Every structure is written in structure tokens, then in C-alpha cells.
Amino acid sequence: MKPSIPQGTRDFSPADVRRRQYILNTIKSVFEVYGFQPLETPSMENLNTLMGKYGEEGDRLIFKILNNGLHEKKDQAKLHEEWDKILSKPYSSTTVTERALRYDLTIPFARYVVMHQNDLAFPFKRYQMQPVWRADRPQRGRYREFWQCDADVVGSNSLLNEAELLCIYQDAFHRLNVPGIQVKINSRKVLAGLAECCGAAEQLTDITVAIDKLDKIGWDGVAKELTERGLEADKVNYIQNYLNISGSTEERLVAMETLLKDSATAQQGIAELRTTLKYMAQLQRGEWTSEVLVDFTLARGLNYYTGVIVEVGTTAVKMGSIGGGGRYDDLTGLFGLKGLSGVGVSFGIDRIYDVMTELNLFPENVDVTTRILFVNIEPEAETTILSYLSRLRGQGISAELYSDAAKFDKQMKYADKRQIPYVGIVGSTELAQKVINLKNMTTGEQQQLSIEQLSEHLV
Amino acid sequence: MKPSIPQGTRDFSPADVRRRQYILNTIKSVFEVYGFQPLETPSMENLNTLMGKYGEEGDRLIFKILNNGLHEKKDQAKLHEEWDKILSKPYSSTTVTERALRYDLTIPFARYVVMHQNDLAFPFKRYQMQPVWRADRPQRGRYREFWQCDADVVGSNSLLNEAELLCIYQDAFHRLNVPGIQVKINSRKVLAGLAECCGAAEQLTDITVAIDKLDKIGWDGVAKELTERGLEADKVNYIQNYLNISGSTEERLVAMETLLKDSATAQQGIAELRTTLKYMAQLQRGEWTSEVLVDFTLARGLNYYTGVIVEVGTTAVKMGSIGGGGRYDDLTGLFGLKGLSGVGVSFGIDRIYDVMTELNLFPENVDVTTRILFVNIEPEAETTILSYLSRLRGQGISAELYSDAAKFDKQMKYADKRQIPYVGIVGSTELAQKVINLKNMTTGEQQQLSIEQLSEHLV
Numbered sequence: 001m002k003p004s005i006p007q008g009t010r011d012f013s014p015a016d017v018r019r020r021q022y023i024l025n026t027i028k029s030v031f032e033v034y035g036f037q038p039l040e041t042p043s044m045e046n047l048n049t050l051m052g053k054y055g056e057e058g059d060r061l062i063f064k065i066l067n068n069g070l071h072e073k074k075d076q077a078k079l080h081e082e083w084d085k086i087l088s089k090p091y092s093s094t095t096v097t098e099r100a101l102r103y104d105l106t107i108p109f110a111r112y113v114v115m116h117q118n119d120l121a122f123p124f125k126r127y128q129m130q131p132v133w134r135a136d137r138p139q140r141g142r143y144r145e146f147w148q149c150d151a152d153v154v155g156s157n158s159l160l161n162e163a164e165l166l167c168i169y170q171d172a173f174h175r176l177n178v179p180g181i182q183v184k185i186n187s188r189k190v191l192a193g194l195a196e197c198c199g200a201a202e203q204l205t206d207i208t209v210a211i212d213k214l215d216k217i218g219w220d221g222v223a224k225e226l227t228e229r230g231l232e233a234d235k236v237n238y239i240q241n242y243l244n245i246s247g248s249t250e251e252r253l254v255a256m257e258t259l260l261k262d263s264a265t266a267q268q269g270i271a272e273l274r275t276t277l278k279y280m281a282q283l284q285r286g287e288w289t290s291e292v293l294v295d296f297t298l299a300r301g302l303n304y305y306t307g308v309i310v311e312v313g314t315t316a317v318k319m320g321s322i323g324g325g326g327r328y329d330d331l332t333g334l335f336g337l338k339g340l341s342g343v344g345v346s347f348g349i350d351r352i353y354d355v356m357t358e359l360n361l362f363p364e365n366v367d368v369t370t371r372i373l374f375v376n377i378e379p380e381a382e383t384t385i386l387s388y389l390s391r392l393r394g395q396g397i398s399a400e401l402y403s404d405a406a407k408f409d410k411q412m413k414y415a416d417k418r419q420i421p422y423v424g425i426v427g428s429t430e431l432a433q434k435v436i437n438l439k440n441m442t443t444g445e446q447q448q449l450s451i452e453q454l455s456e457h458l459v
Numbered sequence: 460m461k462p463s464i465p466q467g468t469r470d471f472s473p474a475d476v477r478r479r480q481y482i483l484n485t486i487k488s489v490f491e492v493y494g495f496q497p498l499e500t501p502s503m504e505n506l507n508t509l510m511g512k513y514g515e516e517g518d519r520l521i522f523k524i525l526n527n528g529l530h531e532k533k534d535q536a537k538l539h540e541e542w543d544k545i546l547s548k549p550y551s552s553t554t555v556t557e558r559a560l561r562y563d564l565t566i567p568f569a570r571y572v573v574m575h576q577n578d579l580a581f582p583f584k585r586y587q588m589q590p591v592w593r594a595d596r597p598q599r600g601r602y603r604e605f606w607q608c609d610a611d612v613v614g615s616n617s618l619l620n621e622a623e624l625l626c627i628y629q630d631a632f633h634r635l636n637v638p639g640i641q642v643k644i645n646s647r648k649v650l651a652g653l654a655e656c657c658g659a660a661e662q663l664t665d666i667t668v669a670i671d672k673l674d675k676i677g678w679d680g681v682a683k684e685l686t687e688r689g690l691e692a693d694k695v696n697y698i699q700n701y702l703n704i705s706g707s708t709e710e711r712l713v714a715m716e717t718l719l720k721d722s723a724t725a726q727q728g729i730a731e732l733r734t735t736l737k738y739m740a741q742l743q744r745g746e747w748t749s750e751v752l753v754d755f756t757l758a759r760g761l762n763y764y765t766g767v768i769v770e771v772g773t774t775a776v777k778m779g780s781i782g783g784g785g786r787y788d789d790l791t792g793l794f795g796l797k798g799l800s801g802v803g804v805s806f807g808i809d810r811i812y813d814v815m816t817e818l819n820l821f822p823e824n825v826d827v828t829t830r831i832l833f834v835n836i837e838p839e840a841e842t843t844i845l846s847y848l849s850r851l852r853g854q855g856i857s858a859e860l861y862s863d864a865a866k867f868d869k870q871m872k873y874a875d876k877r878q879i880p881y882v883g884i885v886g887s888t889e890l891a892q893k894v895i896n897l898k899n900m901t902t903g904e905q906q907q908l909s910i911e912q913l914s915e916h917l918v
Contacts, residue, residue, distance in 0.1 A: 003508060003570045003794045006558050009501035011571055014585070017497040033852045035829040035859035038476040042468035042604050043502065043560075043590060044522075049462060063503075066523040066556055068594040071549040083542045090530045097525055099465050101502075111462045112470055121876035123862055126473065131502060135527040145501050158862040171852075282845035285853050335462045370494040386741035393492045393630075394744050400494035403582055403617040417580035 008136070008144030015367050020147075020353060022366050023176065024129055027149055027347055030172040031127040034164055036151050039126040041108040047091065047100045053107050053334065060090065061135045063144075064097040101133040105150045106331065106344070113154055114335040122155030129349075141350065150325075152344030154332070159272055162308045162327065163279030165345045169312050169323055170288045172347070177361050180316035181290035186298040187273055188305050188326070190256065193266020197259070198238035200231055205303060207231075207239065212299035219243065242296065249277070249294045256296060269307075276308055304328045310345060317355050322348045369398050371458050372422040372438075375411045376402040381426040388424070388436070388451050397458050415441060422458070467595070467603030474826050479606075479812060481825050482635065483588055486608060486806055489631045490586040493623055495610050498585040500567040503558045506550065510559075512566050512793065519549065520594045522603075523556040560592040564609045565790065565803070572613055573794040581614030588808075600809065609784075611803030613791070618731055621767045621786065622738030624804045628771050628782055629747045631806070636820050639775035640749035645757040646732055647764050647785070649715065652725020656718075657697035659690055664762065666690075666698065671758040678702065701755065708736070708753045715755060728766075735767055763787040769804060776814050781807045828857050830917050831881040831897075834870045835861040840885040847883070847895070847910050856917050874900060881917070 005011060012020060028038075050062055073079060082093040091097060102108055105128045113124060129149045136142055151168060153161040166183055173181045191211070195204040206229040210222050217225070219240065226236045245255045253270055260266035273294055280292060300309045307327030314322065325345030332340045356362055372392070374385045385401050392399040400420075402411045415423050425437040435448040438457070449457060464470060471479060487497075509521055532538060541552040550556060561567055564587045572583060588608045595601055610627060612620045625642055632640045650670070654663040665688040669681050676684070678699065685695045704714045712729055719725035732753055739751060759768045766786030773781065784804030791799045815821055831851070833844045844860050851858040859879075861870045874882050884896040894907045897916070908916060 003573050004505060005501055005508075005570075005574075006503050006505055009503055011501065011574075012499040013575070014496035014498060017499050021497070029855075032828050033855060033857045035832075035857055037473035037828060038480070039473060040471040040476050042464055042470065043592070044465050044468055044604065046463060046465055049464075060527065063527070064525040065560075066525045066545075068519065068522070071546050076546055079546055080539075080542070083539070086525075087530050087535055087538055101524075111464075114462050115464075115470075116472070121873050133502070145503065153862070156862045160860065160862045279845065282842055283849050285849055369491050369496060373494075383741055386738065390742050390744055396488075396492060398492045398494055401619065403612070403615045403619045414580050 006144070008138030008142075010143065010145070018366055018369075019356075019362055020349065022362060023349060023352055023356070024147075024149065026175050027172045028127070028129065030168055030175065031151050033171075034125075034151075034168055036125045036127040039109065039112065039128045040130060041102070041105070041112055041128070043102055043131070044099045045102055045108060045111070047094070047098050049111055050100050050103055050107060051091070054103055058103060062091075062103050063101040063133045063135055064091055065099040065101070066097055067095065067099075070096070102130070103134060104132050105130060105148045105346075106152075107334075109150070109152060110331045111335055113340070114332050114337045117337055120155075123153050123161070124155055125151070125153045127151040141354065143350065147349040149347040149349050150344055152342055154340050154342035157341050159275045159308070160279055161343050162272075162276045163283055165325065165343060166276070166280055166292065166310060167283045169310070169345065170284065170290045170292070173290055173312070173314075174285075174288045176352070176356065178314055178316070178352070178355060179289070179359070180314040181312065182315060183290060183292045183310060183312050184295040184298050185273060185276065185292065185308060185310045186294065186296055187269035187308050188300075189265050189269025189272065189307060190260065190296060191269075191299060193260040193263030193269060194239065194242050196263045196265060198231075198235040198242075200235050203229065203231065208299045209301070211239070211243070211297060212301050214243065214297050214299075245296060252294055252296065272308060300324060300326055302326075304331060307343070314355060317358055319351055319355055322351045322355060324348075367419050368421060370400050370418060370420045371397055372399045372424050372454075373411070373415045373418070373420045374399070374401045374424040374426065374436075375408060375415075376405050377408055377411075377425070378427045378431065379405065380428065381431045384431060385424075385426055388454075391451060392455055392458065395455055395459060397455065424454070465603070467597030467601075469602065469604070477825055477828075478815075478821055479808065481821060482808060482811055482815070483606075483608065485634050486631045487586070487588065489627055489634065490610050492630075493584075493610075493627055495584045495586040498568065498571065498587045499589060500561065500564070500571055500587070502561055502590075504561055504567060504570070506553070506557055506559045508570055509562055509566060510550070513562055517562060521550075521562050522560040522592045522594055523550055524558040524560070525556055526554065526558075529555070561589070562593060563591050564589060564607045564805075565611075566793075568609070568611060569790045570794055572799070573791050573796045576796055579614075582612050582620070583614055584610070584612045586610040600813065602809065606808045608806040608808050609803055610805075611801055613799050613801035616800050618734045618767070619738055620802050621731075621735045622742055624784065624802060625735065625739055625751065625769060626742045628769070628804065629743065629749045629751070632749055632771070632773075633747045635811070635815065637773055637775070637811070637814060638748070638818070639773040640771065641774060642749060642751045642769060642771050643754040643757050644732060644735065644751065644767060644769045645753065645755055646728035646767050647759075648724045648728025648731065648766060649719065649755060650728075650758060652719040652722030652728060653698065653701050655722045655724065657690075657694040657701075659694050662688065662690065667758045668760070670698070670702070670756060671760050673702065673756050673758075704755060711753055711755065731767060759783060759785060761785075763790060766802070773814060776817050778810055778814055781810045781814060783807075826878050827880060829859050829877060829879045830856055831858045831883050831913075832870070832874045832877070832879045833858070833860045833883040833885065833895075834867060834874075835864050836867055836870075836884070837886045837890065838864065839887065840890045843890060844883075844885055847913075850910060851914055851917065854914055854918060856914065883913070 082095040085093040086096050131145050132148050133145050169183050195201050195207050210225040214222050223236050305326040306329045309326035311321045312323035327343040329341050389399050423439045430437050436454050438449050439446045541554040544552040545555050590604050591607050592604050628642050654660050654666050669684040673681050682695050764785040765788045768785035770780045771782035786802040788800045848858050882898045889896050895913050897908050898905045
């Protein structure tokens, strides 16, 4: 049997893990400095916690877990009936499956907040970095197991939260050294105002869904879709005027205030964008180079957003968005806790990894762990080398002795393959002189050092 | 609907995550300093990778994932037949389920090594810290989702590896400050020698399984079980002699050399224990206080061990073992790669967490993240405070402004609940004087500082 792994899943080699950890740790340190706290929820949720939260397509893509011990149950006739339910109306039998794998981090977060509402200090600012699972058809860049990395604040209506989360994007991508970052913002209230003003308030979702595709299908495609969704020509024209607004951020804000002057909702949305930008100006640091743009064509797919929305991309690589989020009202209402507003952002770890790989942005030493490998060529030197290891490790220097007395070449090859920067050679001569012959694997240079000199050299 | 999580799973609150991270990061830093590299494998494996590897009981406890899109399949009659297979002979239908959740980290590691055998630098030293899932009946300290934390070396027969892994236990528990640590070692070869010498070589597993229960059921229980498993009285007596050997480590080794003098296997096992101890003596550091003991009553449950075995506990708390491992030959043989020897150890994260909580061993600042909360009481001060936040965060100091202009008491309560050590107050007076009124939340002390003084104070 030739072993393999399920389609759409990945093994992460040591180099992969280190690079991913570099990204996750960098983002984590930013979350922490803004006062966000870590949360982890179980991989499995009760199926009824997840079902109905992600639309019909979502329900279909949730990985359900088969209940255990089915063959030991007495009433096998009942099990056949239950199986019929699974086959006719998908997944309605808790006898067959009552648990499922997490589909995102947002619903488990809402579920957690509701369960722990009496213990939490609100506003509750949490971050969460965990895998999620979706039974999507795997393709390049789309996996069945992938990581989400979210920060959310619930229990505060203040736009300070929006500003901080947007700064978190700027700060994190600055620390990760990703060039060409654009943080685009808009407000669902402006989109709602557009729907109002063009006389199609009840078709907000249709309008949002169509505008969301502008990047992919262009204006002609959007116009076609709007028409198909039943919008008359004058409404479609109105939307075109909306999408055509251009100029600097200030010019666009002013033009939009004029275009949507009849909608109080839109005016509120625009005012919120202004306040968010004002807060950001005060929170930003001079060294950040990313742009923050108001982009009224930004729509975001998810239905639950109600206020400011955001999407992040880079102009440096051809790649979809690498982050997104927004404000949502009443997410916890799904689980019975009404009136709690929240706002959150998400980092697309897999895409950020791809961008950083393509642009070669990982620090040079991200793969280095073991700093020195002692070769194993002189049995008499073993005791001495072990005491060296003990000393170096005590100083936090990662050090190894090749564990078998293999051929010298094989040991050097190992050091090379592992990208170990130094090799220490202690043969009978070095042993007698109490020195280590240190070879720099990059330059080929060799020098003789005492253990004291060596440990100073490597610290 | 009152939300809940599946039985045997846990939410980890911010405080839980930080404490668990403290343990995992400490152990990780030790793995790294000994030259081990991180690996991560998918949560899902193909069901046939896992089935048959953990015994019948294991097969039953593996969480299987229901295939998606079943209700969309055309041949529903076939699906009923397949369901019958699930109900009669458990889990034999890949039409119904072909994936399952990881049950441990060892089999996925073996699978990975076989798949990547041509790319890896051997000996391959990897560590892995990931959750695993078992459909066990949940009880105190036993979960359906729990973390394993393993380090293994494959591709080397050298006892240096055993010595290093045992030192990793000592080093890690030293860094975690856990008192009363005992690292107990034995060899499966000594147990094999015992089985030979008492004339029951083919009953090695029976003997091992019975001896493994000595702690729980005492000698009388073991004797009863050995008898039930078909061992005659003289053999049982021989085993009693074996288990009664006592004295210092050296005395026990000598006594065992004498008792099992007729078994070459046992003699080899004893010699290996001696060599391991010799290597350890050279690798250990003076500050480590843990004991390393040869304990011939140690057996370990798992069948695949073939050489040195180890178990770690603490005398400071009443608790089962908090770590264990040993050498296994040919684990990768399961996937077609023969002749690769390995040795590994595992840390029991959940139990270590419990021990450290019970003994109050977490560092005082493990829960602290946000160092200072500015209260939000003076709208005029907002701009100034945001610039303070920007400055402090730029220096890596975690700082927050309470996001809403809530009552002062509510904001102080938030700081208290979050265990934030300092509160910064900027009212109209402080604003005019360009100072911050800094309150130490532990001592209650207050002082007026400029932002320069404050940032020096908090660094």
C-alpha cells in the first residue's frame, strides 16, 4: 500500500512550518500589542451549531462526523430509517451524525461569547488562529483544511475598533515587509443608501452580490446581472454613476455625500468612514507605507455585515484579497444573545504565504535552527563533544552531534541538507589540543577555537 | 437554542491558551535546542492509513468522517448496501466514509517519513504538537480532543538518541520548574530476557501487559493475571524475583545481570541501559534536579516498543505519568519502508497543565498582555491618547484605550477583570499639563508622568 493523504490536505514540512509560524507569530504579536486575547475552540462543534449558518452551499460543504458505535446499536431497523433521512434530506439525522468540523472561526466565536457572556469582560477583544475544514472541490490555492486567523471585538459600537483593526492590517503587513499593501474600506450603510436612492431598497443583497463581482466580470457583467435580478435600466444607470465616482479619498467622499444626499443611512455611513479615517491618522506610525483607500465599489460577499467593511490586497503580486472583514450587528443573536455589535478582520494565511514566497520576503534565517553540527569521526572525542553540547545548549544555542559514526561525507551532506551553518570537527589532534575545528558552511572558511571562543562566536 | 459544545471537547479561554502556550513554547524551545525540527500533518488521514494500526479497540474509537454529497449520488440502492456494511462490519465502506481524524501523531509521522523518504535528511529528528481525536468515553482528565506533543528520531540506532530524548525530559521539566520529576527507564530487551529465562518467551506480551499494571493492581493482582494467562507457578515466582530486585541503580543493574545471565538479549538490554546512562551523565547540566532511575518494573503498554522504554512522573502530585516513550523498530514497515529504527518520547500536555495548576507553577505574568489601559473619560483627550497608543505600541508595549465613553467605574472594572497592571488617566487637567495620571492597579499608587517617562516606566 502506497501511503497518501486526503485530497485538499497538506503535510507541512519543517521549512513550511517555520515559515508559517513566522507569519502567524508576527500577526500574533501585533494582535497582542493592540490588546487582543487568544481564544481556541474545539475542532468539532455540534452539527446544529453550524447548520443553517452558512447558506445551503455551506451546509453541503460542512464535514460531518459519523457517530461511533453504530454497528453495536440494537435497533438496526431504526438505523436504516435514519440513513434514508441522510440520503433524502441531507444530514438531518443525529443518530447518524451529530458532530461536524468547524467551518470558520466566526460562528464558534459567537457560540463561545453566548456561552460565556457572564464571565467575559466586554468589549471582548479576541484573536483566533486555527484550521477550518470545507468539502470544497480542491484546486490551486484552495484547500479542504486551511488556517484562518481572525481578530474581533464584540460589545462596542465605537469606531475606534474599526480604526484599530485597520491599523492592525497596516502594522502586521509592515512587520511582514509585504510591499504594495492597499487597505480598501467602504460601508454597508453607503451600499444600503445606494439601494434606497435608486429605489431598490429591498434589493440590497442583489445589488451587493452583483457589485462584489465587479473585479471579476467588469461593469458589463455587473449590469447584466443587475438586469437579470430584475433592476430597471434607470436603477442600473444610477448604480453605474455610483461606481464611477473617482478622485482622491476626500473627493470621493464629497461626491458621494452629494450623490446619496437623500439617504440618511448613506450619510451616516460616510460620516463613519470619515471618523474611522480620522482615528487611523492618529494611530498610524510614520514608517508604515501601506495605503488606506475609500473604495465605494467594495461590497464583500457575506450577508451579515452592517457597517464598515474592509478588504486588503497587494499591488505587488497578482493575487486576490489577502484579508477582509467588517462590522456585523447581532451575530450572537443566532444563539439567543441580542444586541451585541461586533467588528472583525481576517488574515488569509495561505495567500500571504504564497505572496511572501513569490516575493522572497522570508528572513534569511527563518529555516535555521541547529547552529552547529559536530561530526562523529573520533570515538575518543565523544565524551568531550557531549560536554560541549551540554554547554552550548545551556546557553540556548542549538547544537547536535551526528548520532552515528557514518562516513565523513555523509555527515557533511546531512549538515548541508539541514542548512546547518557551522560544522565542528574534533579529531584526535583537536582533542589533544582542546580545540574545535570550526567550518563555516557558507564561506568554507575554517578556524580553530576553544569551546569558550566557540560559544562566544555562536551566541 | 442554548448553545453547547460536544462532550469531551473544550473551549480554551484566553488564560487557558496562554498557559498552554507557555508549556508548549517551553518544550518547543528545548526540542529546538537539541536540533529537532517541527512537522505538521493534516487533521484528516485516509481511513485506511489509520485502520488496523491501533488494535480493535482503536479502530472503534477512530472518528470517521461522513463522505459529502451522498444525497446527490444517483445509485441510492448501492448506498443502502454500503450502509449495511457499516452496520454489520464496522467502517468497511469507502462510499460512506473514507477519511478519519488523526488518532495519534506516530502513525501520521511514519506515513510522512515513507512518503518523503527520498527528500529527508536521515537521521530525521522531528517534533510535532497537534491535537488528536478519540471517541473514548469522556471522564475527568480524558478528552475526545486532546494535544499530543512528540519528539522522534528515525534512521539511527545510536543510543545517543535515547540519551538526548531523556535529557529533553529533564531539560524541559527543569525549565517548567516542575519538582519531583522521576525519569524511569527500562528496556524491552530485559523484559524479553525475563520471558526467555522463565521459559515463557512466546508469552512476552502477556507478561508485559500484566507487569504494566503493577502500579494499579499490586503484585497479587499481577500474579493472578499471570496465572490466568496460563503461566505456571514457578514462572510466576521467577517474575516475582525479577520485580523484587531493589537497591541503587548500579546495584539493580548488577543484580539483573546475574538473574538474567542466561539471556543474551537481556544482557544486551542491560548494556544499552548502561550506555544510555553514561551518555546522559555527559549531557546533563548541573542545575537539573530530576532523578533518572532504572526501574525494571516499567513495562509500557504499547506493543511496538523493542528497546529502551521510558516513563516520566512527578512525586509532587498524585497523578499518572506525564510523559513516556521508547525505541521501536520498523514502524515505517507498516507503510512499506523496512529496517528503519526509531525512538521517541511524548509529553502529556493536559496532565502537565493540571500538575502546574495544582502546584501554582505558572509564572506570575503569564496572563498579562495589555500593560496599560487608558480610560475614556474626556473626549478632548482622545487625539492625544491615540498618539500615546501609537508610540507605546511602536515600542512593543501592549496598550489600549477603552473604546467607549462608559462610566469610570465600569472602565476600572474592565481593567481589573482583564488583570491589566496599569491604568492611565488623562482628564482635562492632565491634558493641559501634558501628563498622564498613572495608577498602579496592584498597589493603588498614583503618579503623574509625561509620555516619555511613562514609556520608560513600562518598557
